[in-house]
Amino acid sequence: MRRAAGARTAFGGRGAVSHRSRDIRTPMPVPTSPGWLAACPACGSRELPQPSHAPQTCTDCGAAIMVCALRDGEVVCLPQSVDSVELVRKVGEGGMGVVFEGRNGPSGQPVAVKILHPRLAQSREMVARFHREAALLMTLNHPHVVKIIAHFRWGQNEALITEWLPGGNLKGMLEQMRHWRQQMPFSWGVQYLWQASCGLDALHKRGLVHRDVKPSNLLIGADGRLKVSDLGLARPLGREQSDLTQTGAFLGSVRYMAPEQLDDSSKVDDRADLYALGRTFYELLTGQLPQEAWLPPSRLNATVPVEFDAVIQRLLAREPGNRFADVAALQAALHRFSFRPGPSGSAAPVSTWQKMFAPAITGILGILGGFYLAAVLLLLVRPFGSPRAKPAPVEGVAQSAPTPPDSQPPPATSAPAPPNRTAAPKPAPVEGVSQSARTPPDSQPPPATSAPTPPNRTAAPTPAPAKGVAQSAPDQRPSLPPPRPASLRQMEQIPAVTSVRFSPDGRRVATGSDDKTARLWDAEKGNLLQTFQGHTDGVRSVAFSPDGRRVATGSDDKTARLWDAEKGNLLKTFQGHTDGVRSVAFSPDGRRVATGSADKTARLWDAETGNLLKDFQGHTDWVRSVAFSPDGRRVVTGSDDKTARLWDAETGNLLKTFQGHTDWVRSVAFSPDGRRVVTGSADKTARLWDAETGNLLKTFQGHASWIRSVAFSPDGRRVATGSADKTARLWDAETGNLLQTFLGHTDRVHSVAFSPDGRRVATGSLDGTCRLWDVETGQEVCQWWSLKTRSWWGFQTQRWVVLTADGWYDCDGSQMTHSLVRHYDQATGRELSPEESKTYFQPDLVRKALSGR
Numbered sequence: 001m002r003r004a005a006g007a008r009t010a011f012g013g014r015g016a017v018s019h020r021s022r023d024i025r026t027p028m029p030v031p032t033s034p035g036w037l038a039a040c041p042a043c044g045s046r047e048l049p050q051p052s053h054a055p056q057t058c059t060d061c062g063a064a065i066m067v068c069a070l071r072d073g074e075v076v077c078l079p080q081s082v083d084s085v086e087l088v089r090k091v092g093e094g095g096m097g098v099v100f101e102g103r104n105g106p107s108g109q110p111v112a113v114k115i116l117h118p119r120l121a122q123s124r125e126m127v128a129r130f131h132r133e134a135a136l137l138m139t140l141n142h143p144h145v146v147k148i149i150a151h152f153r154w155g156q157n158e159a160l161i162t163e164w165l166p167g168g169n170l171k172g173m174l175e176q177m178r179h180w181r182q183q184m185p186f187s188w189g190v191q192y193l194w195q196a197s198c199g200l201d202a203l204h205k206r207g208l209v210h211r212d213v214k215p216s217n218l219l220i221g222a223d224g225r226l227k228v229s230d231l232g233l234a235r236p237l238g239r240e241q242s243d244l245t246q247t248g249a250f251l252g253s254v255r256y257m258a259p260e261q262l263d264d265s266s267k268v269d270d271r272a273d274l275y276a277l278g279r280t281f282y283e284l285l286t287g288q289l290p291q292e293a294w295l296p297p298s299r300l301n302a303t304v305p306v307e308f309d310a311v312i313q314r315l316l317a318r319e320p321g322n323r324f325a326d327v328a329a330l331q332a333a334l335h336r337f338s339f340r341p342g343p344s345g346s347a348a349p350v351s352t353w354q355k356m357f358a359p360a361i362t363g364i365l366g367i368l369g370g371f372y373l374a375a376v377l378l379l380l381v382r383p384f385g386s387p388r389a390k391p392a393p394v395e396g397v398a399q400s401a402p403t404p405p406d407s408q409p410p411p412a413t414s415a416p417a418p419p420n421r422t423a424a425p426k427p428a429p430v431e432g433v434s435q436s437a438r439t440p441p442d443s444q445p446p447p448a449t450s451a452p453t454p455p456n457r458t459a460a461p462t463p464a465p466a467k468g469v470a471q472s473a474p475d476q477r478p479s480l481p482p483p484r485p486a487s488l489r490q491m492e493q494i495p496a497v498t499s500v501r502f503s504p505d506g507r508r509v510a511t512g513s514d515d516k517t518a519r520l521w522d523a524e525k526g527n528l529l530q531t532f533q534g535h536t537d538g539v540r541s542v543a544f545s546p547d548g549r550r551v552a553t554g555s556d557d558k559t560a561r562l563w564d565a566e567k568g569n570l571l572k573t574f575q576g577h578t579d580g581v582r583s584v585a586f587s588p589d590g591r592r593v594a595t596g597s598a599d600k601t602a603r604l605w606d607a608e609t610g611n612l613l614k615d616f617q618g619h620t621d622w623v624r625s626v627a628f629s630p631d632g633r634r635v636v637t638g639s640d641d642k643t644a645r646l647w648d649a650e651t652g653n654l655l656k657t658f659q660g661h662t663d664w665v666r667s668v669a670f671s672p673d674g675r676r677v678v679t680g681s682a683d684k685t686a687r688l689w690d691a692e693t694g695n696l697l698k699t700f701q702g703h704a705s706w707i708r709s710v711a712f713s714p715d716g717r718r719v720a721t722g723s724a725d726k727t728a729r730l731w732d733a734e735t736g737n738l739l740q741t742f743l744g745h746t747d748r749v750h751s752v753a754f755s756p757d758g759r760r761v762a763t764g765s766l767d768g769t770c771r772l773w774d775v776e777t778g779q780e781v782c783q784w785w786s787l788k789t790r791s792w793w794g795f796q797t798q799r800w801v802v803l804t805a806d807g808w809y810d811c812d813g814s815q816m817t818h819s820l821v822r823h824y825d826q827a828t829g830r831e832l833s834p835e836e837s838k839t840y841f842q843p844d845l846v847r848k849a850l851s852g853r
Contacts, residue, residue: 038074038075038076038077039077040058040060040061040063040065040077041063041065041077041078041079041155041156042058042061042063042065042079043058043060043061043063045058045059045060045061047059047060048065048067048075048077049067050067051067051068051069051075052067052068053068053089053090053091053746054088054089054743054744055080055086055087055088055089055743056080063079063080064079064080064081065077065078065079065080066078066079066080066087066090066100068090068098070093070098070117070118071093074118074119076098076118078115078154078155078157079154079155082152082153082154082155082159083152084104084105084106085102085103085104085105085111085113085150085161086102086103086104087100087101087102087113088100088101088102088103088743089101089744089746091112091746093117094216094230096116096117096120096126096129096130096230097114097115097116097117097120097130097160098114098115098117099112099113099114099115100112100113100114100115101113101164102161102164104149104161108702108704109164109704110164110166110704110725111149111161111162111163111164112161112162112163112164112165113154113159113160113161114159114160114161114162115154115157115158115159115160116130116157116158116159118157121156121157121158127158130158130160131151131158132231134148134151134160136203136208136231137160137162137231138151139206140202140203140206142198142199142202143198143225143227144195144196144198144199144202144225144226144227144228145199145202145203145227145228145229146162146163146165146219146227146228146229147162147163148160148161148162149161149162149163162229163221165219165220165221165222165227165229166221166222167219167220167221167222167224168219168220169215169216169217169218169219169220170192170215170216170218170220170226170280170284171214171215171216173215173220173284174215174283174284174287177287178287183285183286183287183300183301183303184284184285184301185303186285186301186303186304186305186308187303189281189284189285189304190308190334192218192226192281192284193277193281193334194331194334195225195226196213196218196226196228196277196280196281197277197327197330197331197334198327198331199226199227199228200213200228200270200273200274200277200327201326201327201328201331202228203228203231203270203273204270204273204326204327208231209268209269209270209272209273210228210231210273210276211261211268211272211273212230212253212256212276213228213256213273213276213277213280214253214255214256214276214280215280215283215284216230217229217230218280222705255279255289256276256279256280257272257275257276258271258272258275258276258320259275259318260272260320269320270326270327271320271323271324271325271326272320274315274323274324274326274327274330275315275316275317275320275323277315277330278290278312278314278315278316279316281312281315282294282297282312282316285297285300285301285304286300286301287300288300290316294316296309296312296313297309297312311330311333311334314333315330503544503548503565504544504546504547504548505548507522508520508521508522508529508548508565509521510542510543510544510551510565511542512538512539512540512541512542512553512554513538513539514538514539515538516533516535516536516537516538516539516555516557517531517532517533517535517539518531518532518535518539518542518551518553518563519531519532520532520551520565520568530563530565530567530568531568532551532553532561532563532568532570534561534570534573535553535555535557535559535561536555536557537555537556537557537580538555538556539553539554539555540554540555540556540580540581540582540583541553541554541581541582541583541584542554542584543584543585543586543593544565544586545586545590545607546586546588546589546590547590548565549564549565549566550562550563550564550565550571550590550607551563551565552584552586552593552607553584554580554581554582554583554584554595554596554597555580555581556580556581557580558575558577558578558579558580558581558597558599559573559574559575559577559581560573560574560577560581560584560593560595560605561573561574562574562593562607562610572605572607572609572610573610574593574595574603574605574610574612576603576612576615577595577597577599577601577603578597578599579597579598579599579600579622580597580598581595581596581597581598582596582597582598582622582623582624582625583595583596583623583624583625583626584596584626585626585627585628586607586628587628587632587649588628588630588631588632589632590607591606591607591608592604592605592606592607592613592632592649593605593607594626594628594635594649595626596623596624596625596626596637597622597623598622598623600617600619600620600621600622600623600639600641601615601616601617601619601623602616602619602623602626602635602637602647603615603616604616604635604649604652613652614647614649614651614652615652616635616637616645616647616652616654618645618654618657619637619639619641619643619645620639620641621639621640621641621642621664622639622640622641623637623638623639624638624639624640624664624665624666625637625638625665625666625667625668626638626668627668627669627670628649628670629649629670629674629691630670630672630673630674631674632649633648633649633650634646634647634648634649634655634674634691635647635649636668636670636677636691637668638665638666638667638668638679639664639665640664640665642659642661642662642663642664642665642681642683643657643658643659643661643665644657644658644661644665644668644677644679644689645657645658646658646677646691646694655694656689656691656693656694657694658677658679658687658689658694658696660687660696660699661679661681661683661685661687662681662683663681663682663683663684663706664681664682664683664706665679665680665681665682666680666681666682666706666707666708666709667679667680667707667708667709667710668680668710669710669711669712670691670712671691671712671716671733672712672714672715672716673716674691675690675691675692676688676689676690676691676697676712676716676733677689677691678710678712678719678733679710680707680708680709680710680721680722681706681707682706682707683706684701684703684704684705684706684707684723684725685699685700685701685703685707686699686700686703686707686710686719686721686731687699687700688700688719688733688736697736698731698733698735698736699736700719700721700729700731700736700738702729702738702741703721703723703725703727703729704723704725704727705723705724705725705748706723706724707721707722707723707724708722708723708724708748708749708750708751709721709722709749709750709751709752710722710752711752711753711754712733712754713733713754713758713775714754714757714758715758716733717732717733717734718730718731718732718733718739718754718758718775719731719733720752720753720754720761721752722749722750722751722752722763723748723749724748724749725748726745726746726747726748726749727741727742727743727745727749728741728742728745728749728752728761728763728773729741729742730742730761730775730778739775739778740773740775740777740778741778742761742763742771742773742778742780744771744780745763745771749763751763754775758775759774759775759776760772760773760774760775760781761773761775
């Protein structure tokens with residue numbers, strides 16, 4: 001149904017608009033000289049720090065500033081905070097502005113801060129476009145349109161504050177799929193298409209045409225919901241002449257423009273947006289833009305049904321009259337299609353492909369370097385066990401089957417989803433499109449995965465095999481190569497490493513892998529010493545016995561196994577669990593092995609005989625983490641049932657239940673004296689408990705997303721937490737007060753550890769870096785390795801060591817060495833030479849080698 005020409009949206013005067021009823025402000029005069037770009041906004045000094053993505057301090061006046069290098073080579077210096085909003089880091093730069101991640105108010109709510117490009121700020125037309133975008137967003141309140149928070153001046157420039165969407169955009173997802181030669185499953189693509197059409201419909205019903213629909217303007221929220229953004233080029237429908245000048249009439253992306261928009265952009269209507277939407281989703285499903293004689297998407301992507309070709313054909317019709325008349329007509333076609341029975345509307349049966357990718361798709365919100373969706377395909381080979389993102393449920397589209405509120409929709413299988421299972425968002429189910437069966441949270445991954453909101457998480461549908469990717473035999477999992485940094489040379493590839501541990505003497509490293517094996521490596525030479533083969537599914541956890549002579553492994557094949565570290569022989573198989581074993585731990589005396597399983601139990605085994613000693617029953621969901629107390633008399637377990645429990649290791653009796661968390665308990669740790677237990681949860685809190693009474697002592701609140709790792713300082717006075725909100729925090733264990741917030745990571749922080757002297761905290765993140773922080777000042781001391789993969793590391797005397805999930809890399813990148821690990825001086829961050837490493841190497845003082853579990 002066409003809307004009357006000349007519909008208008010009033011955006012008032014040039015001033016601030018905000019949902020907080022901010023007073024309208026008059027913009028400051030735009031400077032005519034570009035010199036102000038590289039001067040401190042507080043004192044005018046031009047003696048500035050080197051450009052960085054993170055906040056800095058003016059060397060003259062001490063003001064907090066952001067010094068950023070722009071694409072055109074200019075350097076801009078901005079106030080680090082205005083009113084209650086603080087800039088955290090630069091995340092991107094578009095045609096009209098620079099985008100930062102920010103924090104709003106005392107709560108630290110993540111926001112996106114879009115600041116008009118300083119050069120464009122000198123153009124009245126561009127300032128007017130920027131104001132128009134703010135005004136349009138203020139008039140809209142729709143779940144598929146980006147929400148505005150405020151619009152005001154940022155120093156000498158215009159700023160737009162909007163909600164923070166950590167899922168990145170479809171462009172980032174597309175780039176990663178191309179990198180890995182993968183294609184988006186149709187079941188996901190059609191859900192994103194539906195949601196994008198809902199957002200455009202909200203604009204069209206207000207008489208607006210977006211005019212710049214493209215992958216980078218379709219953003220993904222923490223809940224997986226797709227939202228339309230960047231309304232700077234939106235204009236009233238049927239408007240023959242803009243109030244703005246005709247300069248920049250072709251602003252936008254020609255690659256996605258409708259033919260009539262190229263001919264005369266003043267006469268386009270909402271069908272031009274549908275054309276751009278068609279080009280966008282053709283590219284998303286096939287990996288290429290449609291050319292003059294394009295192939296039907298079903299010919300390029302095996303998951304696309306032939307019937308969908310007709311939908312794309314109408315969207316891409318050259319003549320507007322041959323396209324869908326409006327969004328409602330498109331949605332009717334999608335709705336009818338989604339109800340279609342048979343092969344085109346159902347998912348493939350559970351297969352090797354599903355077994356490999358369903359676990360790995362769990363983190364679809366973790367885009368690297370601030371664009372979380374870049375991790376979508378990275379995590380296809382990195383099952384991290386973190387909440388997954390998927391497109392959020394779309395309004396008006398029923399799910400193919402009722403899904404219990406706390407369960408995940410079954411993924412491509414008829415197996416019922418166990419109760420009380422939630423996971424982070426992915427594309428919401430569209431009617432008639434089968435969803436894949438639940439995957440264990442820790443055999444799952446995000447890339448696109450970075451800070452998902454834990455509640456209502458659902459399993460991601462299993463992508464169908466993409467053309468060009470070889471399939472393996474039923475019991476094999478094909479692996480794709482991880483990204484390799486250009487400056488480092490890989491020594492040996494390790495498929496999908498899931499767990500890493502150092503031997504007590506520090507001379508060997510054990511790894512668990514998704515290829516069903518565990519491996520033992522020489523830590524000095526990097527040589528492979530043993531391959532422990534026998535598991536029939538991925539190995540999720542490894543542990544050394546205290547004497548280093550044995551290695552325990554836990555696997556998704558429902559068993560734990562004990563191996564001779566010298567000979568590689570299988571010594572014992574601990575059988576009895578009815579689901580995957582997620583965690584293994586040796587007692588301090590090495591005589592017992594504890595296991596935690598997705599079958600909701602933890603078990604204690606005799607390491608000599610293999611006999612079951614105790615069965616800790618009581619949890620109502622997966623047991624993710626197990627740990628012995630320092631004296632070995634107690635075992636603590638963390639579970640997805642939102643509790644941690646303390647058990648008597650001798651009798652098997654339940655001693656205490658630590659209740660209070662409102663989501664999964666991801667990590668547990670004893671204090672050095674064994675009197676307290678700290679737990680980290682997906683409910684965004686860490687809690688401190690009295691191990692004797694079970695009483696809650698403190699709640700550490702402040703993280704904006706789930707907590708993945710917790711650690712006590714050596715003196716037990718402080719607690720460190722690492723979170724999916726990309727920060728680590730330091731807390732006073734006695735008062736519960738926040739002592740420091742370590743800001744700088746651009747992706748989830750999955751591991752934290754204290755140095756032996758307690759003066760430093762090290763953090764490992766999915767952004768590929770490990771960073772060292774000063775406990776007293778909260779300042780970053782140094783960082784290493786901008787690798788787009790996961791890292792494991794541990795402290796030792798005077799230094800710490802790092803390894804990566806990609807494999808072992810040499811130190812200088814110019815010649816092969818035999819170093820398995822890198823050694824760094826704690827105080828300076830300087831990498832030690834192999835000779836220095838040998839001199840300082842004190843294996844018995846290895847504090848931790850974290851695998852992120």
